[in-house]
Amino acid sequence: MALRQTELRPMGKPIGRKEDPRLIRGKGHYVDDVMLPNMLYLCIVRSPYAHARIRRIDTSAALAAPGVKLVLTGEDLAEMNLAWMPTLAGDQQMVMATGKVLFQYQEVAAVVAETRAQAEDAAQLIEVDYEPLPVVADPFQALAPDAPILREDKEKKSNHIFHWEAGDREETEALFREAPVVVKQNVRFPRVHPAPLEPCGCVSDWDAARNKLTLYVTSQAPHVHRTVLAMVSGLPEHQIHVISPDVGGGFGNKVPVYSGYVVATVASLKLGVPVKWIETRTENIASSHFARDYHMTAEIAAREDGTVLALRVKTVADHGAFDAAADPSKFPAGLFSIVTGSYDFKAAFVEVDGVYTNKAPGGVAYRCSFRVTEAAYLIERVMDILAQRLKMDPAELRLKNFIRKEQFPYHSPTGWVYDSGDYEKTLKLALERIGYEELRKEQAEKRARGELMGIGISTFTEVVGAGPAHQFDIVGIKMFDSAQIRFHPTGKVIARLGVRHQGQGHETTFAQIIAEELGLSADDVLIEEGDTDTAPYGLGTYASRSTPTAGGAAALCARRIREKARKIAAHLLEVGEDDVVWDGVAFSAKGLPGRAVSMKDVAFAAYTNVPEGMEPGLEATYYYNPPNLTFPNGAYIAVVDIDKGTGTVKVRRFLAVDDCGNVINPMIVEGQVHGGLTEGFAIAFMQDIPYDADGNCLAPNLMDYLVPTSVDTPRWETDRTVTPSPHHPIGAKGVGESPNVGSPAAFVNAVVDALSPLGVEHIDMPIFPWKVWNILREHGITE
Amino acid sequence: MNIRVKVNGRLYEADVEPRTLLAYFLREQLNLTGTHIGCDTTTCGACTVLFDGKPIKSCTVLAVQADGHEVMTVEGLESNGQLHPLQSAFWEDHALQCGYCTPGMLMAAYGLLQTNPAPTDEEIREALSGNICRCTGYMNIVKAVQNAARQMAGENQEVIEEAAVSGTSTD
Amino acid sequence: MFPNAFKYEAPTSVDEAVRLMTEYGYDSKVLAGGQSLLPMMKLRIAAPAVLIDVNGIQDLKGWREADGKLRIGALVRHAELEHASELDDKYPLLSRTARWIADPPIRNRGTVCGSLVHADPGSDWGAAMIALRAEVEVQGTEGNRLIPIDEFFVDTFATSLNENELAVAVHVPTPGGPVAARYMKLERRAGDFAIAALAVHIVLDSEGRVAEGGIGIGACGPIPLRATKAEEALIGQPITEETIATVSRLVPEDADPADDLRGSAAYKRDLLRVFAARALREIAEELHGRVGNE
Numbered sequence A: 001m002a003l004r005q006t007e008l009r010p011m012g013k014p015i016g017r018k019e020d021p022r023l024i025r026g027k028g029h030y031v032d033d034v035m036l037p038n039m040l041y042l043c044i045v046r047s048p049y050a051h052a053r054i055r056r057i058d059t060s061a062a063l064a065a066p067g068v069k070l071v072l073t074g075e076d077l078a079e080m081n082l083a084w085m086p087t088l089a090g091d092q093q094m095v096m097a098t099g100k101v102l103f104q105y106q107e108v109a110a111v112v113a114e115t116r117a118q119a120e121d122a123a124q125l126i127e128v129d130y131e132p133l134p135v136v137a138d139p140f141q142a143l144a145p146d147a148p149i150l151r152e153d154k155e156k157k158s159n160h161i162f163h164w165e166a167g168d169r170e171e172t173e174a175l176f177r178e179a180p181v182v183v184k185q186n187v188r189f190p191r192v193h194p195a196p197l198e199p200c201g202c203v204s205d206w207d208a209a210r211n212k213l214t215l216y217v218t219s220q221a222p223h224v225h226r227t228v229l230a231m232v233s234g235l236p237e238h239q240i241h242v243i244s245p246d247v248g249g250g251f252g253n254k255v256p257v258y259s260g261y262v263v264a265t266v267a268s269l270k271l272g273v274p275v276k277w278i279e280t281r282t283e284n285i286a287s288s289h290f291a292r293d294y295h296m297t298a299e300i301a302a303r304e305d306g307t308v309l310a311l312r313v314k315t316v317a318d319h320g321a322f323d324a325a326a327d328p329s330k331f332p333a334g335l336f337s338i339v340t341g342s343y344d345f346k347a348a349f350v351e352v353d354g355v356y357t358n359k360a361p362g363g364v365a366y367r368c369s370f371r372v373t374e375a376a377y378l379i380e381r382v383m384d385i386l387a388q389r390l391k392m393d394p395a396e397l398r399l400k401n402f403i404r405k406e407q408f409p410y411h412s413p414t415g416w417v418y419d420s421g422d423y424e425k426t427l428k429l430a431l432e433r434i435g436y437e438e439l440r441k442e443q444a445e446k447r448a449r450g451e452l453m454g455i456g457i458s459t460f461t462e463v464v465g466a467g468p469a470h471q472f473d474i475v476g477i478k479m480f481d482s483a484q485i486r487f488h489p490t491g492k493v494i495a496r497l498g499v500r501h502q503g504q505g506h507e508t509t510f511a512q513i514i515a516e517e518l519g520l521s522a523d524d525v526l527i528e529e530g531d532t533d534t535a536p537y538g539l540g541t542y543a544s545r546s547t548p549t550a551g552g553a554a555a556l557c558a559r560r561i562r563e564k565a566r567k568i569a570a571h572l573l574e575v576g577e578d579d580v581v582w583d584g585v586a587f588s589a590k591g592l593p594g595r596a597v598s599m600k601d602v603a604f605a606a607y608t609n610v611p612e613g614m615e616p617g618l619e620a621t622y623y624y625n626p627p628n629l630t631f632p633n634g635a636y637i638a639v640v641d642i643d644k645g646t647g648t649v650k651v652r653r654f655l656a657v658d659d660c661g662n663v664i665n666p667m668i669v670e671g672q673v674h675g676g677l678t679e680g681f682a683i684a685f686m687q688d689i690p691y692d693a694d695g696n697c698l699a700p701n702l703m704d705y706l707v708p709t710s711v712d713t714p715r716w717e718t719d720r721t722v723t724p725s726p727h728h729p730i731g732a733k734g735v736g737e738s739p740n741v742g743s744p745a746a747f748v749n750a751v752v753d754a755l756s757p758l759g760v761e762h763i764d765m766p767i768f769p770w771k772v773w774n775i776l777r778e779h780g781i782t783e
Numbered sequence B: 001m002n003i004r005v006k007v008n009g010r011l012y013e014a015d016v017e018p019r020t021l022l023a024y025f026l027r028e029q030l031n032l033t034g035t036h037i038g039c040d041t042t043t044c045g046a047c048t049v050l051f052d053g054k055p056i057k058s059c060t061v062l063a064v065q066a067d068g069h070e071v072m073t074v075e076g077l078e079s080n081g082q083l084h085p086l087q088s089a090f091w092e093d094h095a096l097q098c099g100y101c102t103p104g105m106l107m108a109a110y111g112l113l114q115t116n117p118a119p120t121d122e123e124i125r126e127a128l129s130g131n132i133c134r135c136t137g138y139m140n141i142v143k144a145v146q147n148a149a150r151q152m153a154g155e156n157q158e159v160i161e162e163a164a165v166s167g168t169s170t171d
Numbered sequence C: 001m002f003p004n005a006f007k008y009e010a011p012t013s014v015d016e017a018v019r020l021m022t023e024y025g026y027d028s029k030v031l032a033g034g035q036s037l038l039p040m041m042k043l044r045i046a047a048p049a050v051l052i053d054v055n056g057i058q059d060l061k062g063w064r065e066a067d068g069k070l071r072i073g074a075l076v077r078h079a080e081l082e083h084a085s086e087l088d089d090k091y092p093l094l095s096r097t098a099r100w101i102a103d104p105p106i107r108n109r110g111t112v113c114g115s116l117v118h119a120d121p122g123s124d125w126g127a128a129m130i131a132l133r134a135e136v137e138v139q140g141t142e143g144n145r146l147i148p149i150d151e152f153f154v155d156t157f158a159t160s161l162n163e164n165e166l167a168v169a170v171h172v173p174t175p176g177g178p179v180a181a182r183y184m185k186l187e188r189r190a191g192d193f194a195i196a197a198l199a200v201h202i203v204l205d206s207e208g209r210v211a212e213g214g215i216g217i218g219a220c221g222p223i224p225l226r227a228t229k230a231e232e233a234l235i236g237q238p239i240t241e242e243t244i245a246t247v248s249r250l251v252p253e254d255a256d257p258a259d260d261l262r263g264s265a266a267y268k269r270d271l272l273r274v275f276a277a278r279a280l281r282e283i284a285e286e287l288h289g290r291v292g293n294e
């Protein structure tokens, strides 16, 4: 088998994954696989209304139903002071509704019973008397002066949550006044949902005898969940043990704390037995946190030759009933101000206004670093509109405006310091590999025959790896991350990290980083994550932050160990420390060929034969606070053909050239890119969670919230350039999200390119066939 | 209700409530938690198992309906501690990330290779179209099924050749 | 996610099933492939007190050709017809339709008759059986009867079946000449119900004209529909460019689609027109090698 797990110097090699043997045997251990003695099941009753006052809840029939052990309502939680909990964005969210409901599918009551089916039976017996209230489903309507106030709990009597801005307003205005060319476009990024294949859930297990709460939970950030739980429940943090077992995908969905976790915990505390809550897919899509839902307007000021001058962006962000964004505290619109992208704007000014509506709360960072997807999509979209207005080739326009290689570290007009990149090289590789010139020729011929073919480019820049702790925190906790490495006497290593993977392959890639630093093979290193009792404190896995933060921590932690190992090696080799040479797999004595000791020898000595005065053992912990974020980037090209009869878009080719700095495991990087592109494709062509005027969610399950299958998904082509991050310990940048961030614009640009002879400049996602058909029909084109 | 059902070659007798779905019976009564549940609309395929040799979605069949039938789950793929070629190929070709779809994918692919030992890429994609993967983008899954098919064809080849040499016939 | 509690019956003969249906009446539901009923029960949209599982009835299995008809038993699964290559010569629409239904694991369970009785306007078999001018054979306490497909669908999720009648088979006429068919469907995602679908079934006479032609419309009205006007314009004609133009223009006239998440009514009508033209062109090429002109 070509799995190569026992090779030394594993860095950069396509090592087979260490997590796979259990998963391919069906022996993964996901939350729903946790089966404890005496375990009960929780079912949540949800509101059918988007906005309604709760007049009365009658739980008597449910309480009398077979197998029922407990029924809880918001009022019961209020008595315990648990009716509300903090969101990661610093807002408050109802655990279960008291007084009124604010979105359809909101948690209203809960039943705990002996079996899942009994819990569901009893939930149906709970009678809730609602008085419907006027619904605000549209964010612009929410801002109208006469709009009903949704959040009566807030001091500020308005549906407006926050106003946030970045950049320089005056300088931007001045450039716009002088600019000969200005383009403007409204762009919607639809409301979408990460919908990992495993829904969210937990088993909460209160052990009164040991005074300890164990919470098995689908969590991308178990330490943060524990801290929040301690803050909400008042239980001492060290008496809470959060375990995030195997996680079936997260994509940002499993960062927040959900009502179900809190209610299951209350139930377990009350009943003294474990309580399981597993959400249904409908609950997942309709109530756990969504992503995006940005209504953006962008304007570019430019010269006639295409040189961009300034960018102005205004955005209305629909957060639903509670601001449950998972953004760092000081960034209510996340890192959206990266919106100047890969281009050298002289000035930019960005404003975002957050708004409450009667919809499910959010928005989480769905496979992206806090609103970077919205930003990348917007700039890549309007750059194409500029090219179209100026009748320039979109590749040429980009090449003209790129931040040049020698400008790094580049200070962006909204305050970011880009670490590194070679955008021109990346785009040129992409153009060459896809055969751009030939494709343009083919397109010209097809156009002459009336056929619709389009080519779309996206050359995005991401900002990931939050983050430097002085800038970034979540509920006050600084965004560093951590690693702890322990050598055992026989030279085998267990390493624990503060992050939590959900399929990204940390058990392999982090083993590779550590093995590389310590002269071992990936097989020698066991990675453990997700257990708050054993792992060092960390902020979790999302926003492509694991490699930039925990990956850095792992490398530096290993180097800390190597320093001690060097001293032990000197002792074993009987030479001075300065005469010890590390060649990547062993220590040898300078000038004494043949005299060498491996890490294995050193590890054994650390427990059996340490030099006088040295502390025995060989382990270290490292809390890594990165000096800056990292800025992965890429050049993506989509080629599409449009069926004039049905409006269907066929993605004929898609090439992704990524630059994520140094690569730890190319096989895993490629897999991440395939997955992210597929999600980007879904967003561009299929996904939206629409609501009607009454606030009814119209796509609350996988029948209507469309997730592409193997038949729908295009074939992906990948390549890469490598521009290492200068400040990261191993020069890596993180890649998990680039394809999801960068690809939507490439798809949409390609479709608009195909329709550009008709004068089409923009189509909002998702590009359903009927939207294309409508455009064709308007222009009298038909089959 | 009492049922007798053969799962992964072993006969089980169990008492089930008629409304118990096969997926929950496998997971909670037989402890075969490799069969996953990912939706409530019969869309995702995480629960795919073989029912009398054919892939079906076990969240949409009653356990009582399995009475007198044969079920095969992901746990039944390995034989004598040896990974099935599909399992090895999924590992080698990086056909899984979070692994949640993997058991269902393996069973759907197994079902395909039973009836079509040398499928085209398109046929593989069609056969797996009832199984959603949110992580991999399917490219490596298709590749793994191809490689497993080749591997299995090679194995059969060897068996046939061996049979020819030793002069025995299985007919 | 869990069905309500119910009583489970598993009859082994049609008579026993009919007796149980009569006994329990409205409280009971027949369970065939379960691929529509169980999803509804899991979401508690349906909550029958008794389930009568007919999967153990041998007489409902398999198909056979007799008396100028193909009789498809009520337990024939979608996948069986998808893979029945021996039927492709005479009944090409069957496998061409089956492969569009849901996804392979669902096709291994779901039944043709179950799909018809469920009477979802988006039922692919609905459109196909209209094109084939099929009849549904049902059995109740009074005995057997055949319901022509045009009288079978009454409304969305409603058929002309009586409460205690079991659909035991669907009969498809055996064609009397060269035959070709197409099933055209546009989905939002593979495995989804149709945005719009069209089944076209053509049998030629000895002069190469359309002797029998059936056009069924799916997902464009409260029930699967027949493109009556288009069929009238087609029967007796050779399949030429002119015929194709006329027929495809007429197909949407018998459709009654609604605006919804899948698209506007106008869009769906136009899809039907495009489907009709494409289907007829392909059929002409298959039967004649090319599309002629008059």
Ligand SMILES: Cc1cc2nc3c(=O)[nH]c(=O)nc-3n(C[C@H](O)[C@H](O)[C@H](O)COP(=O)(O)OP(=O)(O)OC[C@H]3O[C@@H](n4cnc5c(N)ncnc54)[C@H](O)[C@@H]3O)c2cc1C
Pocket: B041, B042, B043, C029, C030, C031, C032, C033, C034, C035, C036, C037, C038, C039, C074, C100, C101, C102, C103, C106, C109, C110, C111, C112, C113, C114, C115, C116, C117, C118, C120, C122, C123, C124, C125, C165, C166, C167, C168, C191, C192, C193, C194
């Ligand atoms: C995710 C998903 C996608 C789907 N996509 C499609 C699609 O694209 N196209 C499509 O056409 N269908 C689709 N279906 C439906 C599928 O084809 C079902 O198999 C079919 O509609 C019902 O057949 P069944 O045998 O499963 O019936 P069941 O679910 O067992 O029964 C359906 C109804 O018919 C009654 N019934 C069944 N058989 C009889 C009988 N012999 N006599 C009297 N009453 C009977 C039942 O009581 C019940 O009311 C989809 C289903 C799912 C879950």
Ligand code: FES
Pocket: B036, B037, B038, B039, B040, B041, B042, B043, B044, B045, B046, B047, B048, B057, B058, B059, B060
């Ligand atoms: S659990 Fe999704 S199809 Fe069965």
Ligand code: FES
Pocket: A197, A248, A249, A503, B095, B096, B097, B098, B099, B100, B101, B102, B132, B133, B134, B135, B136
């Ligand atoms: S590997 Fe995660 S869903 Fe397929």
